[in-house]
Structure formats: structure tokens, C-alpha cells
Amino acid sequence: MIPLIKIEEPGLHTTIQDTGRYGMQQYGVVPSGPMDPFAFRIANLLAGNAPDDAAIEITMVGPSVRFLENCVIAITGANLSPTLDGRKVPVWGSLYVKKGQELQFGKPKHGVRAYLAIAGGIHTQKVLQSRATYTKAELGGLKGQPLETGDELPGLTLPDTELSKRKGKLLSEKLRPYYQSHHMVRVIPDEQESYFTKEALQTFYTHSFKVTPQSDRMGYRLQGQKIGHKQEAEILSEAVAFGSIQVPADGAPIILMADRQTTGGYPKIGTIITHDLWKVAQLMPGHTLSFQRSSVEEGHLWHEYETNLLKKLSVSIQQK
Numbered sequence: 001m002i003p004l005i006k007i008e009e010p011g012l013h014t015t016i017q018d019t020g021r022y023g024m025q026q027y028g029v030v031p032s033g034p035m036d037p038f039a040f041r042i043a044n045l046l047a048g049n050a051p052d053d054a055a056i057e058i059t060m061v062g063p064s065v066r067f068l069e070n071c072v073i074a075i076t077g078a079n080l081s082p083t084l085d086g087r088k089v090p091v092w093g094s095l096y097v098k099k100g101q102e103l104q105f106g107k108p109k110h111g112v113r114a115y116l117a118i119a120g121g122i123h124t125q126k127v128l129q130s131r132a133t134y135t136k137a138e139l140g141g142l143k144g145q146p147l148e149t150g151d152e153l154p155g156l157t158l159p160d161t162e163l164s165k166r167k168g169k170l171l172s173e174k175l176r177p178y179y180q181s182h183h184m185v186r187v188i189p190d191e192q193e194s195y196f197t198k199e200a201l202q203t204f205y206t207h208s209f210k211v212t213p214q215s216d217r218m219g220y221r222l223q224g225q226k227i228g229h230k231q232e233a234e235i236l237s238e239a240v241a242f243g244s245i246q247v248p249a250d251g252a253p254i255i256l257m258a259d260r261q262t263t264g265g266y267p268k269i270g271t272i273i274t275h276d277l278w279k280v281a282q283l284m285p286g287h288t289l290s291f292q293r294s295s296v297e298e299g300h301l302w303h304e305y306e307t308n309l310l311k312k313l314s315v316s317i318q319q320k
Contacts, residue, residue: 001123003068003152008102010148012061016122016141018054021130025239025262032132032140035217035258035281036113037274038177038306039077043117045313046074046094048166053121054131056147058114060284062105063147065116067097069157072119072166078111078179078282092176094119096167111179111282119166120156134259136218169317175309181287182208183279186294186302187245187270192235195267196247200228204269205291209253213285217259220280222289226251227269237263243272243280245291255280275302 007014017040020033034040034057041051049055056063062080074094075082082089083104089095091114097103105114124131127140138144142151158166193201209224233249240246244256246266255272256264257280272280273294283289 001154002157004071004118004120004122004155004157005153006066006068007147007149007151007153008064008066010146010151011058011063011105013059014063014147015057015133015135016054016124016131016147016153017057017133018131019052020132020258021128021140024128028262029128029139030134030137030259030262031242032130032134032217033258034115036077036115036278038278039113040115041310042092042171042313043074043076043115044121045310045317046076046092046169046171047072047117047119048094048169048317049117049119049121051310053117054124055115055117055122056153058105058116060108060112062114064105065103067099067101067103068152069099070160070163071097072158072163073097073103074117074169075114076117076171077114079109080114081106081109082114090170092171094167094169096163108284112284113281118153118155119163120158123154123156136259171313175313177278177282179282181283183276183283183289184292185276185279185289186273186298187291188273188294188296188299189270190244190268192267193269195229195231195233195235196269197228197230200226200251201269203227204253205293208288208290211283211285211287211289215285217257219257219260220255220283222253222255224252227253229267233267234265235267237265240264240268241271243274243277245269245271257281273299273302275299275306
């Protein structure tokens with residue numbers, strides 16, 4: 001492995017992520033991984049990588065990246081106005097970059113989080129079987145922290161013949177997510193619905209909620225109509241999932257995200273279906289979302305749809 005890229009400026013919050021360190025929550029180890037799993041996987045597909053290869057997650061204000069070797073990269077997710085040596089480059093596509101060129105990001109146009117995949121993947125040291133960065137425990141990535149000026153990221157050097165095969169891939173516009181300032185997300189009700197009043201449940205499913213500035217990779221705190229409890233707003237701690245919606249005593253919902261805690265002691269009103277998690281991840285403070293009652297069966301159908309889509313895209317990209 002040799003250094004492939006150097007961080008000239010780090011951006012707001014730029015981290016290395018893979019699909020996460022699963023199977024360890026029983027020991028209190030947070031999974032981490034990408035906030036927008038769909039955009040992350042598409043980035044790796046377009047770069048010709050395995051779905052779980054490590055890539056860079058970029059939040060709102062992007063980094064400046066210097067390439068130390070010839071590479072093929074793919075940028076997906078939010079449109080943060082990327083440029084290569086000052087020239088605009090496409091989002092949701094792969095392109096060839098030469099040694100010495102510099103990738104920069106500008107004003108956010110749509111969405112919050114972008115993903116930068118490099119052909120061959122990023123090969124930092126694995127910690128507990130994953131390269132995903134979890135800053136609170138300083139796990140994964142480089143030193144367990146967001147990327148800093150001067151950091152160099154190692155990877156595979158691929159011959160130009162291989163890089164040529166991987167460049168110029170574009171995801172059809174009709175398959176790209178459309179990032180808005182308001183999204184509706186589908187929720188599978190939790191058995192702890194019984195902790196909430198009928199009026200509270202009606203409010204939850206008929207009103208919009210605003211994303212507050214107190215939102216990060218751990219959870220999104222929402223502001224809106226209060227969601228009232230029938231009884232005490234605390235329970236014995238139990239396991240939580242990506243997309244679980246807890247409601248503490250103040251009645252303001254919290255959506256648990258990629259760096260969520262492993263257990264929680266507030267009642268859960270429901271869990272967002274996996275397919276809709278990108279909608280939450282791409283909202284910024286001040287944006288709004290609303291909730292629609294769903295079911296496990298609908299969640300499975302959308303998960304199957306996304307899985308099949310990724311398989312078809314993988315075959316299509318390999319054939320071109």
C-alpha cells in the first residue's frame with residue numbers, strides 16, 4: 001500500500017467509513033458506517049470497488065484533496081459543487097484523475113453528505129474488523145478522528161489499463177435520489193406505542209418536525225409539536241437500531257443514526273425503514289420531515305427493491 005491522496009484542507013467533518021463494525025453491540029461497540037448507505041454503496045460501485053470498501057464521507061463543507069498517484073474516483077450523494085483543478089466534475093459518476101491534481105468542494109447545492117470512493121478502496125488499519133471512524137471512542141479511520149490537514153490515505157495502485165475500465169461510469173438521473181428540504185419517511189411502529197397517548201400518535205403522524213442544530217452522526221433531534229407519554233418517559237435500557245425514534249420526557253423525538261448508542265432508555269415510537277434512511281441523512285438543520293405509518297412487510301419490499309437494484313447496477317457497470 002502507498003499513499004494515494006493527501007488532505008490539504010479537512011472540511012467540516014470528513015471521515016473514513018466502511019459498512020461498519022457489526023456483531024459487537026452486545027459489548028457496547030457502536031457500528032458507525034455511512035450515514036447515507038445508498039449513496040455510499042453507489043460510490044463504491046461506480047469506482048469498481050467491493051460494496052464494503054472504505055470511502056470518504058464528507059459533511060456540508062468538503063475538503064481539498066491532492067492526488068499522489070493516478071486514480072479513478074467516484075463522487076455521490078450531496079452536490080457540494082466539486083471541482084478538479086478548478087473545473088466542475090459530475091456527481092454520481094466516476095472519473096480519471098492524474099497525480100498532482102486537486103479536488104475541491106464549494107457551496108452545497110442539494111443534500112448534506114457526499115461520498116468519495118477511490119478505485120481499490122482506502123486501506124487504513126482495521127480496528128475491530130472495520131475501518132469505520134467512530135470519533136467518540138477514537139476507533140477506525142486515521143487515529144479515530146476526522147481527517148486533518150496533512151493526512152495521507154493509503155490504497156492500491158492500479159495500472160492505467162484497469163483505471164481506464166473504471167472511469168466514465170454514470171448513474172442514470174432517474175435512479176438518483178432527489179434531495180429536498182422536506183422529506184416524508186416511513187416508520188414501522190414499535191410495540192412501545194402503548195407508552196404514548198392517542199393524541200400523541202396522531203400528532204406524530206400528521207405534523208412536520210424540524211431538524212435542530214443539535215443533530216449529528218449519533219442522532220437527529222427534532223423540534224415540533226410535543227409527543228406526550230401516558231406514563232413515565234423512561235424504560236429499562238434495550239437495544240436500538242439505525243433509524244429508531246426515541247421520545248424523551250420533553251416530547252421531542254430523536255432519530256438515532258449511524259453513531260447511535262447501543263442501548264437506550266427512552267420509549268421508541270417506531271423505526272424508520274432502511275430504504276428511507278438516506279432521506280434523513282441528507283437533511284440539514286432547519287429542514288423538515290414528516291412520518292408515515294408503515295409495516296415490516298413494506299420495509300422488506302423496499303429493502304428487496306434496493307438490494308436488487310444494486311445487483312443490477314453492479315452487473316451493468318462491470319459489463320461496460
